Amino acid sequence: MNIMTFNTNEELNQIAAGIFASLIQTKPTAVLGLATGSTPIGIYQELIRLNEKGYVDFKDVTSYNLDEYCGLPADHPETYRSFMNAQLFNHVNIDKAKTHVPNGNAADLDAESKFYDEQLAKASIDLQLLGLGHNGHIGFNEPDAELHAGTHVVNLKEETRQANARFFNSIDEVPTQAITMGVGSILKAKMVMLVVRGAEKADIVHRALTGPITTEVPASLLQTHPNVVVLLDKEAAKHFHA
Numbered sequence: 001m002n003i004m005t006f007n008t009n010e011e012l013n014q015i016a017a018g019i020f021a022s023l024i025q026t027k028p029t030a031v032l033g034l035a036t037g038s039t040p041i042g043i044y045q046e047l048i049r050l051n052e053k054g055y056v057d058f059k060d061v062t063s064y065n066l067d068e069y070c071g072l073p074a075d076h077p078e079t080y081r082s083f084m085n086a087q088l089f090n091h092v093n094i095d096k097a098k099t100h101v102p103n104g105n106a107a108d109l110d111a112e113s114k115f116y117d118e119q120l121a122k123a124s125i126d127l128q129l130l131g132l133g134h135n136g137h138i139g140f141n142e143p144d145a146e147l148h149a150g151t152h153v154v155n156l157k158e159e160t161r162q163a164n165a166r167f168f169n170s171i172d173e174v175p176t177q178a179i180t181m182g183v184g185s186i187l188k189a190k191m192v193m194l195v196v197r198g199a200e201k202a203d204i205v206h207r208a209l210t211g212p213i214t215t216e217v218p219a220s221l222l223q224t225h226p227n228v229v230v231l232l233d234k235e236a237a238k239h240f241h242a
């Protein structure tokens, strides 16, 4: 596992975006696995800049997002579809028809999960971007005695709803369920990029990458993947240099 630590967020964003850009340069039809949350925003801004400068062309790129809240109105600014449009897709020359986010409002969420898995099986993700939940979740795969391989509906943990409440007017507005790619789909990506920022995630990222592999820390399963790059800011990396 290649773990890189950065002194500044600017450098981290540039290297992360550079890895995406070089993939797309060598494979213009690349399939990207994308993530939401605050962690990827700076990387998306750097990709927008590289696209404006002509260094990266999204014309033939396909993307699949990890997850989506269930039950938010489609035009709500905090749906992950709205987030992706606002933070990346509206600002680069990607074909929106080639961007995929699970439909958290599907009448039949199990059928939607199956449909998403069928699309993923055909597409095969080249590079999967991941943030890390405070409890070690990836996508919305929450710590549990068992994890699901495929896309499925999850009941969000209270701590996850609390952590994400900062994006909503109140905790009551935070959905209680989400639809997420499973860890099996995440681990099928040819390459995984885990990005973690901030001192409050220093313990969990250290546990995930150096502790036992356990479903109680879903990100620990990344230890089984042969091609993971981890980008940490210096606060998140503090236990790696102790």
Ligand SMILES: N[C@@H]1[C@@H](O)[C@H](O)[C@@H](COP(=O)(O)O)O[C@@H]1O
Residues within 6 Å of the ligand: 035, 036, 037, 038, 039, 040, 066, 067, 130, 131, 132, 133, 134, 138, 139, 140, 160, 164
């Ligand atoms: N489902 C998302 C995750 O994909 C993300 O990694 C996590 C961390 O978010 P942040 O980057 O804002 O800390 O939040 C959400 O729960």
